[in-house]
Amino acid sequence: MKMKHFPIIAITLLVLGFLTACEKHDTLGDRVFAGKMVPHVYWELPSTTVNAGDTAVFSAQYYTTGSRPIDHLEVWYNTVEVEDKQAAAPWVTGAVKSFSIVSSATVIRRPEQSSGVMYDHNEAWWNEKERAYQFTASFPTSSTLSLTKWSNTEWDSTLVIRYFGETFMQEFKDSLETLLKKDVDKSYGDYRALFLAKGGSDREWIANYTDSTWNDNSQTYDKHFKNHTLPDDIDALYKSCGFGDLINKSGEYSISYSKQYFLNAHLRCYDDQGNYGMTTPLKEITLN
Numbered sequence: 001m002k003m004k005h006f007p008i009i010a011i012t013l014l015v016l017g018f019l020t021a022c023e024k025h026d027t028l029g030d031r032v033f034a035g036k037m038v039p040h041v042y043w044e045l046p047s048t049t050v051n052a053g054d055t056a057v058f059s060a061q062y063y064t065t066g067s068r069p070i071d072h073l074e075v076w077y078n079t080v081e082v083e084d085k086q087a088a089a090p091w092v093t094g095a096v097k098s099f100s101i102v103s104s105a106t107v108i109r110r111p112e113q114s115s116g117v118m119y120d121h122n123e124a125w126w127n128e129k130e131r132a133y134q135f136t137a138s139f140p141t142s143s144t145l146s147l148t149k150w151s152n153t154e155w156d157s158t159l160v161i162r163y164f165g166e167t168f169m170q171e172f173k174d175s176l177e178t179l180l181k182k183d184v185d186k187s188y189g190d191y192r193a194l195f196l197a198k199g200g201s202d203r204e205w206i207a208n209y210t211d212s213t214w215n216d217n218s219q220t221y222d223k224h225f226k227n228h229t230l231p232d233d234i235d236a237l238y239k240s241c242g243f244g245d246l247i248n249k250s251g252e253y254s255i256s257y258s259k260q261y262f263l264n265a266h267l268r269c270y271d272d273q274g275n276y277g278m279t280t281p282l283k284e285i286t287l288n
Contacts, residue, residue, distance in 0.1 A: 037066030038277040039269035041073065045283060052261070052287040053143030060267055063132040068271035073119040075139045076278075077265035077285070079110035085164055087172055088254040089246050091193040094186050095179050100254075101172055109261070115139040141263070147288045151256035155244045163257040169243035176246060177238060185224045191234050198237060198245070209234065261287045 041062040050056045064070050088100035117139050125133040150159060160169060180187040192205055209231055212221040225231065247254045263285040270276040 037064070037068075038275045039064040039066070039070050039271055041267055041269035041277050041279055043267045043279050043283075045285070048283060049286045049288060050141055052141055052146035055138035055140050056263075056265075056285055057136070057138045058267070059134070059136045061127075061130065061132045061134050062269045062277075064269075064271065066271065068273055068275070070121040070133075071270045071272045072121055073267060073269045075115040075117065075265055075267055076112055077115065077263040077282075078108055078112045079145065080106060080262045080264060081109040081259065082106050082262065083259045084257070086254075086256050087164070087168075087247055089176055090249040090252075090254045091197060092176070092180075092190045093193075094189040095183065099176055099179060101175070141285075141287060145261040145287045147261075148257070148259040150258075152252055152254075155248075155253055157244070159257075160243070160255070173241070173243060173246060180238070181230065184230045185222075185228055187230075188224050191225075191230070191238070194241070194245075195234065195237065197248075198241070263287065 039062055041060060043058050043060040045056060045058045047057070058075075060073065062070065062073065083105045084103070086100060086102045088098060090098075092099040117137075119135070119137055121133070122135070125135045127134045150163065153159075157169070180190060184191075192202075192209075195205055196202065209225055210223055211226040212223045214220075215222045244253065264282040265285055266279045266282050268276040268278045
């Protein structure tokens with residue numbers, strides 16, 4: 001039986017021709033297809049770091065292959081707050097290698113919202129070479145979202161209360177005291193450091209509080225409190241210390257606080273019926 005030969009070459013040429021016709025639009029990169037034939041959009045930001053209150057500049061390209069005309073574009077974003085707190089007792093090296101309380105919290109402070117600016121579609125933005133519309137614009141950021149940063153400054157308890165809360169200083173002191181008393185032999189050097197920082201002398205310390213025991217493993221004497229017991233006056237010395245005393249070493253306060261905001265933004269392109277395509281992935285914009 002003689003087999004029929006179908007025109008495969010012609011079919012291949014038709015497929016290649018279709019792919020070539022679509023090739024111009026493929027340079028736009030990330031796009032969203034939301035079921036319907038929505039507009040296609042791509043954007044770039046020359047900088048993703050902006051001073052709060054300034055405008056964020058962007059460049060965009062968009063087009064549609066659907067039947068509905070393009071109407072306008074909008075920038076949408078949510079607002080993320082990152083808050084970091086840290087306080088340390090730098091003179092504590094015996095009970096633990098270091099004592100600090102650190103917290104970091106990331107929350108979505110504002111849900112997704114429009115920037116409030118609408119960019120009306122303009123036929124004059126058409127770029128024949130790219131087969132897409134192109135424009136450059138900007139959107140505002142809020143001055144209330146500026147970076148807050150505080151560290152190693154002159155002692156100010158009002159700022160500690162503002163940034164860390166009213167109970168933090170006492171909670172820090174109580175937690176450190178519990179740790180130091182857990183094993184007073186390990187804390188011997190820490191209490192000595194506090195004693196010297198509060199004006200005591202090494203001579204007084206050795207005469208009044210120090211005993212030692214031979215250590216066969218290290219072949220040295222281990223210094224510790226007499227009777228392995230915390231003296232009442234050293235206990236009282238700690239209790240008399242303020243929070244500032246506990247985080248201070250050589251005039252430097254080991255405390256820091258920062259709160260910074262980030263916008264997770266995308267650009268939407270709407271048709272005249274409210275359907276839209278949007279850029280992906282979200283762009284993170286850092287506010288200073």
